[in-house]
Amino acid sequence: MDEVERKVFVLDTNILLHEPLAIYSFKEHDVVIPMTVLEELDRIKDTKRDVSRDARVAIRALEDIFHDATPEQIAEGIPISRHGESLGKIAIFADYEVTETVHAFADKAGDNRILNGVLFLQSHYAPREVVLITKDINMRLRAKGAGVYFVDDYRSDQLIDDVRMLTKGFYEFPGSFWERVGECYSEKSGRSTLHTLPAELFEAPFINQYLLDKDSDFAGRVQEIEDGSVTLKDIGRERLMHRQAWGIHPKNIYQGMALDALMDPSIDLVILTGPAGCGKTILALASALEQVIEKGMYDKIIVTRNTPEIAESIGYLPGTEEEKMLPWLAAVTDTMEALHKNDVCTDGSMKYIYDKANIQFKSINFMRGRSIQNAFVLLDECQNLSASQIKTIITRCGEGTKLVCSGNLAQIDSSYLSPVTSGLTYIVERFKNFEGSANIYLNGVVRSRLAEFAEENL
Numbered sequence: 001m002d003e004v005e006r007k008v009f010v011l012d013t014n015i016l017l018h019e020p021l022a023i024y025s026f027k028e029h030d031v032v033i034p035m036t037v038l039e040e041l042d043r044i045k046d047t048k049r050d051v052s053r054d055a056r057v058a059i060r061a062l063e064d065i066f067h068d069a070t071p072e073q074i075a076e077g078i079p080i081s082r083h084g085e086s087l088g089k090i091a092i093f094a095d096y097e098v099t100e101t102v103h104a105f106a107d108k109a110g111d112n113r114i115l116n117g118v119l120f121l122q123s124h125y126a127p128r129e130v131v132l133i134t135k136d137i138n139m140r141l142r143a144k145g146a147g148v149y150f151v152d153d154y155r156s157d158q159l160i161d162d163v164r165m166l167t168k169g170f171y172e173f174p175g176s177f178w179e180r181v182g183e184c185y186s187e188k189s190g191r192s193t194l195h196t197l198p199a200e201l202f203e204a205p206f207i208n209q210y211l212l213d214k215d216s217d218f219a220g221r222v223q224e225i226e227d228g229s230v231t232l233k234d235i236g237r238e239r240l241m242h243r244q245a246w247g248i249h250p251k252n253i254y255q256g257m258a259l260d261a262l263m264d265p266s267i268d269l270v271i272l273t274g275p276a277g278c279g280k281t282i283l284a285l286a287s288a289l290e291q292v293i294e295k296g297m298y299d300k301i302i303v304t305r306n307t308p309e310i311a312e313s314i315g316y317l318p319g320t321e322e323e324k325m326l327p328w329l330a331a332v333t334d335t336m337e338a339l340h341k342n343d344v345c346t347d348g349s350m351k352y353i354y355d356k357a358n359i360q361f362k363s364i365n366f367m368r369g370r371s372i373q374n375a376f377v378l379l380d381e382c383q384n385l386s387a388s389q390i391k392t393i394i395t396r397c398g399e400g401t402k403l404v405c406s407g408n409l410a411q412i413d414s415s416y417l418s419p420v421t422s423g424l425t426y427i428v429e430r431f432k433n434f435e436g437s438a439n440i441y442l443n444g445v446v447r448s449r450l451a452e453f454a455e456e457n458l
Helices: 013-018 035-045 052-066 071-076 109-124 137-146 177-181 237-241 253-262 280-294 321-325 330-339 346-356 387-394 423-430 449-457
Strands: 008-011 030-034 078-082 085-093 130-133 150-152 170-173 185-189 192-198 210-213 219-226 229-234 269-273 300-305 359-363 375-380 402-407 437-441
Touching: 008 013, 008 109, 013 035, 013 052, 030 035, 030 109, 035 052, 035 085, 035 109, 052 078, 052 085, 071 078, 071 085, 109 130, 109 137, 130 137, 137 150, 177 210, 210 253, 219 237, 219 253, 237 253, 253 269, 253 280, 253 437, 269 280, 269 423, 280 300, 280 330, 280 346, 280 375, 280 402, 330 346, 330 375, 375 387, 387 402, 387 423, 402 423
Parallel strands: 008 030, 008 130, 030 085, 130 150, 170 210, 269 402, 269 437, 300 359, 300 375, 375 402
Antiparallel strands: 078 085, 185 192, 192 229, 210 219, 219 229
16 A cells, blocks of 8 residues: 555544554554553553553553554554554654644643644644544544544444444334245244245345234244245244243233243343333343243343443442342342232242342453353343443353343443444344344333333433
8 A cells, every 4th residue: 555545543542442452453554642642541540440441451552562662663653463464553642742732622631632633643644644533522523623634433343333224133024924925945843834935035134033024923033044045934923922931921022022032042142122111121031030940941040230320429339249239230120029019928929039040140340250151141231331341241151051131222321332332232233143142122112101202202
C-alpha cells in the first residue's frame, strides 16, 4: 500500500477500555496513542470499576511493544505484528507539548489535549488521513466542530451496524407455508417428522431457526443445512403452545418457541431477548426447575448476573456472596414467588425448592477459572456484559451444562456499551449457526397492560 493511502488512527481512552487489544485491529494502518490516554488509563487501573481490568490489559499490551524501545522510536512508531501478520506502526504522541488552540471542553483538560493533538497530527501527516476513533458521541461532535476532518466509532467488534437487523431466531412466512412449498421429501425420525426442502425457499436460514406462517398451524425448526437443501423438523403451532414446564404454559407463540428450546436437551445455549415483561426470566426458571427437580437432568441451578449501579450506591452489603447477590437477583426471587404463590405455604415451598434444586446465586466477578459441570446456568441481564465477559461465562460451561442468556437491549446501564456492541448482540450473531444453540426474541409484553403500554409509549 502507498504511504499516502495508509491512515493514522488516534485512539481515545474509551476505545482501549472497550477493547484493550484494539491496537491490533487497524491492519496495515498506523496507530497513535496520545499521552493523555496513558494518563487516564493509569488513573482508571487503580479504581474498583469494572473497566479497571481492561485498563491494565491495555497497559500491559503497550508495555510488551515498547519495553525495549528508545524515546525516539516510541515517538516515530514501532512496527507491530500479530499471529504472524505484519501490521502498521504504533506510536505514543506527547500531546501535552502541543500549543492549545481548542477549548472544546471547559472542564475536561484531557479531552482538549487529545483534540489539539489530533489537529496537530492532521497537519503534520497531511495528505494522509488522520482519524480520531472514539466511542464518545459528544467527543465526536466536538471534534468535528473543532476542525477534525475524520472522526469515527470503533466498529471492528460490531457484527451488525443496526440492532434492528439482529436476528430474532424465527421467521414468519406470509400466507400458507405449504402452499408456498408444494411437494417435498419427508421422513420419520423417531417421534419427529423431517422435511427436506430446497434452500431457495428460505431467506438466510440458520440452524435451530424457528419457522412459522400466518395462515395455518405450521411451525418447524431448521435441523440441517447442506448442499442447497434445508432439513426442518415439523413441530406444529399447537404442540408449541401445549409445551409446559413447572406448571407454566406459553401465553403466545414466541414463548412457545422459547420453551421448546429451553426444554430440548440437545440445545446447550439458549439466548432469550425481548422487552421487559415478555417472560424471559419466568420461562428460564420454570424450565430449570422442571429439568433439575422433576427430570433430574442437571445437578444444580446457578443464577448469575453483572452488578451495575443505575442509581446511587447503597454501600457495602453484609453477608456471604449469595446474600450480597440477593438484591441484584430480586427478579429471580420475585419469579420464584410467582411460581409458588398458590401453594399452601409459599415460604416453605420456596425453601424446599431452593434446597432440592440446589439453587446457587453467584456473582459474575467470581466466575473466572471455574469449571461448571452438570448445571443449568441462568445468566440474567446480559445486555450489560461485554463480549469478553460473556465469553468468560460460556467457556466455564463443562460437560452436561446448559446455559440460558437473557436480556433486553433497551435497558443497557453500562456507559461503555451500546445495543450493537453489547455482548448479548455479539453472541446472538456469533452462535446463530451453531447447532447447539437457539435464539428467540420474545415479541410482546405479557406482564400487564400497564407494562405493555409503558414499553410501547415511554
